[in-house]
Amino acid sequence: xxxxxxxxxxxxxxxxxxxxxxxxxxxxxxxxxxxxxxxxxxxxxxxxxxxxxxxxxxxxxxxxxxxxxxxxxxxxxxxxxxxxxxxxxxxxxxxxxxxxxxxxxxxxxxxxxxxxxxxxxxxxxxxxxxxxxxxxxxxxxxxxxxxxxxxxxxxxxxxxxxxxxxxxxxxxxxxxxxxxxxxxxxxxxxxxxxxxxxxxxxxxxxxxxxxxxxxxxxxxxxxxxxxxxxxxxxxxxxxxxxxxxxxxxxxxxxxxxxxxxxxxxxxxxxxxxxxxxxxxxxxxxxxxxxxxxxxxxxxxxxxxxxxxx
Amino acid sequence: xxxxxxxxxxxxxxxxxxxxxxxxxxxxxxxxxxxxxxxxxxxxxxxxxxxxxxxxxxxxxxxxxxxxxxxxxxxxxxxxxxxxxxxxxxxxxxxxxxxxxxxxxxxxxxxxxxxxxxxxxxxxxxxxxxxxxxxxxxxxxxxxxxxxxxxxxxxxxxxxxxxxxxxxxxxxxxxxxxxxxxxxxxxxxxxxxxxxxxxxxxxxxxxxxxxxxxxxxxxxxxxxxxxxxxxxxxxxxxxxxxxxxxxxxxxxxxxxxxxxxxxxxxxxxxxxxxxxxxxxxxxxxxxxxxxxxxxxxxxxxxxxxxxxxxxxxxxxxxxxxxxxxxxxxxxxxxxxxxxxxxxxxxxxxxxxxxxxxxxxxxxxxxxxxxxxxxxxxxxxxxxxxxxxxxxxxxxxxxxxxxxxxxxxxxxxxxxxxxxxxxxxxxxxxxxxxxxxxxxxxxxxxxxxxxxxxxxxxxxxxxxxxxxxxxxxxxxxxxxxxxxxxxxxxxxxxxxxxxxxxxxxxxxxxxxxxxxx
Numbered sequence: 001x002x003x004x005x006x007x008x009x010x011x012x013x014x015x016x017x018x019x020x021x022x023x024x025x026x027x028x029x030x031x032x033x034x035x036x037x038x039x040x041x042x043x044x045x046x047x048x049x050x051x052x053x054x055x056x057x058x059x060x061x062x063x064x065x066x067x068x069x070x071x072x073x074x075x076x077x078x079x080x081x082x083x084x085x086x087x088x089x090x091x092x093x094x095x096x097x098x099x100x101x102x103x104x105x106x107x108x109x110x111x112x113x114x115x116x117x118x119x120x121x122x123x124x125x126x127x128x129x130x131x132x133x134x135x136x137x138x139x140x141x142x143x144x145x146x147x148x149x150x151x152x153x154x155x156x157x158x159x160x161x162x163x164x165x166x167x168x169x170x171x172x173x174x175x176x177x178x179x180x181x182x183x184x185x186x187x188x189x190x191x192x193x194x195x196x197x198x199x200x201x202x203x204x205x206x207x208x209x210x211x212x213x214x215x216x217x218x219x220x221x222x223x224x225x226x227x228x229x230x231x232x233x234x235x236x237x238x239x240x241x242x243x244x245x246x247x248x249x250x251x252x253x254x255x256x257x258x259x260x261x262x263x264x265x266x267x268x269x270x271x272x273x274x275x276x277x278x279x280x281x282x283x284x285x286x287x288x289x290x291x292x293x294x295x296x297x298x299x300x301x302x303x304x305x306x307x308x309x
Numbered sequence: 310x311x312x313x314x315x316x317x318x319x320x321x322x323x324x325x326x327x328x329x330x331x332x333x334x335x336x337x338x339x340x341x342x343x344x345x346x347x348x349x350x351x352x353x354x355x356x357x358x359x360x361x362x363x364x365x366x367x368x369x370x371x372x373x374x375x376x377x378x379x380x381x382x383x384x385x386x387x388x389x390x391x392x393x394x395x396x397x398x399x400x401x402x403x404x405x406x407x408x409x410x411x412x413x414x415x416x417x418x419x420x421x422x423x424x425x426x427x428x429x430x431x432x433x434x435x436x437x438x439x440x441x442x443x444x445x446x447x448x449x450x451x452x453x454x455x456x457x458x459x460x461x462x463x464x465x466x467x468x469x470x471x472x473x474x475x476x477x478x479x480x481x482x483x484x485x486x487x488x489x490x491x492x493x494x495x496x497x498x499x500x501x502x503x504x505x506x507x508x509x510x511x512x513x514x515x516x517x518x519x520x521x522x523x524x525x526x527x528x529x530x531x532x533x534x535x536x537x538x539x540x541x542x543x544x545x546x547x548x549x550x551x552x553x554x555x556x557x558x559x560x561x562x563x564x565x566x567x568x569x570x571x572x573x574x575x576x577x578x579x580x581x582x583x584x585x586x587x588x589x590x591x592x593x594x595x596x597x598x599x600x601x602x603x604x605x606x607x608x609x610x611x612x613x614x615x616x617x618x619x620x621x622x623x624x625x626x627x628x629x630x631x632x633x634x635x636x637x638x639x640x641x642x643x644x645x646x647x648x649x650x651x652x653x654x655x656x657x658x659x660x661x662x663x664x665x666x667x668x669x670x671x672x673x674x675x676x677x678x679x680x681x682x683x684x685x686x687x688x689x690x691x692x693x694x695x696x697x698x699x700x701x702x703x704x705x706x707x708x709x710x711x712x713x714x715x716x717x718x719x720x721x722x723x724x725x726x727x728x729x730x731x732x733x734x735x736x737x738x739x740x741x742x743x744x745x746x747x748x749x750x751x752x753x754x755x756x757x758x759x760x761x762x763x764x765x766x767x768x769x770x771x772x773x774x775x776x777x778x779x780x781x782x783x784x785x786x787x788x789x790x791x792x793x794x795x796x797x798x799x800x801x802x803x804x805x806x807x808x809x810x811x812x813x814x815x816x817x818x819x820x821x822x823x824x825x
Binding site for chain 2: 122168174178179186301
């Protein structure tokens, strides 16, 4: 391959590399939301949790010098915010949509407030595995720098897929999400299960946030997230609440997000902002294409979107 | 393993100021089928919910197999071997039969070994008198299969006292007879004790050994079924109130065709076809009944005729003109309806009773002139209808959702039958209502027919159809498979067609609706 004329191949490689980088936060946030929604609750506050995770992860990594400790703390802060959402939604006559929007604003606001001192300093980054070692092409080497969190995310998607069918907790979460009456009749505490699932979902979203600040783009500032937390909610619907589909959907969205920078890297700069809008256009396009006025969504947990008065 | 005995002594349950269960003492004998009979709201469900740990009673004792027990949670009840088959299914719709059974066991291991579970379940199913396919998803099961699965679930869990809550509300007669017969046989073999909650005498007289009658939370009578007549039980159940019998059907020739469908096809929620090109014709002055087990396309058919669901193919005609369910056409042709679940399908729940009663006529004289509403006329109309149809409401301004089921039904009926009616479309009009309300609503439907309305009546209750209809069509998997005049209908043949065993005996009457 001629390094001076990489053309279409270059774009493709850049998109693949970008997909792997950009998809990781989508993957974690969507898996978290998948778990929460499977239990019958919607958490729209994931955007706030994501930003909070990015800030706290970056801050801890900077203060301790350990990016992995940062990831852990990011997850824990997400877990705390998730528990807060879970607790509030468990109260009688609380609407989870409204609470979620409140949490989103609260999480981002809190992160901006606490994160001011970390805008300038440089925290250590997460390590990546150079799967492109076999190639002499710098593009391929760059594209195949795969972060460990991405691999963990894939493993998690498979683990969740397996666990929803093969473990006690998997069945309980699905029961609570699909029929609260059935769950109550079997003696499960709907409120406890949902609160735990929301907390665990928050943990994953927090980790997704730490990826943003600790690997790609790799710094903390207030414009770090561009709505990944919100798009992950759409992504879960599009993935039909299946963890493996979440993985595929994350890659697709990541690839779409990498299109603009990839084109720019080969010199196509006109319409850069238009290409940057690709994930959002894709979101809208997919929602329109997969929805129908006649069919109800197959696979949707039965308790989801029930408006409690 | 012997059937258990259970005594309830002085049980009282209060919800705020309301006493749902008032000092009730009942002795449930081992190896017997014991019926709890009563109208809706009599306290039957409250009593058993206390027994299975859903509620905890304010006062009273429970003696199980000779010793006093405290049942505080469903787990306590399960540990004692008390299991309940609910009226609403408690199966998880997105899971398979197998997953639901394993899940119901409660003490699941962290990791489920599906190969062993499947083997054990197959062995269990083979021992049972009736089966449900293990690999099927719950949402694809018919109501009868779900009911059987609920009973199987209790047996799978080794429950020895089984409580059935209105077990036959969703089954065909034959399915009900089969399921209850099997349960009774198991009781008489001293394997289980059974409590059946019901308001149907037929189930009590055919399957129960003992009966206790509840009214307004109090025990008002009990005894051996063999020693009581249905009349005695009815008197205990409803007290001294007068039951209004159904208005007699005037014998007359049916008139011109008012409502007809030609090759009508309707889709379901999942994008499949629920109603396959059906033809029917309802004439002036007749009630055409549609019988069928729920889930065979009745709901979609009615929703389509009411304009809630698009026509996927074919057409609907009213009085010979194409009908597309617009408000203009509805008012022109005087089409009225009483859909099932009227609070959901025919009311604005938070709007007042008066407002709901005006939904058909608020845009016409005398309630409106031009864009203005006449609140005075609306209020007096509502007062008149509330009195005439005996709607129990605190005031015409109360939100209609605050009314009980029967009174919502009456309020909607008042709206739909207060003017001249040419076509009336009715679906399961008395589902879950008590005696007095049933008789009242039936008589009003028959009265509309006698005045010349064409009535289409869909019901899952065959007795209701036999009582009211002039002709009966049986729907199975979205097609009409049998037609018979109601007067000399053979219920066993209808039941077979409802269950889809169409091939057994030849059809008695040729479907005349097809020719119309």
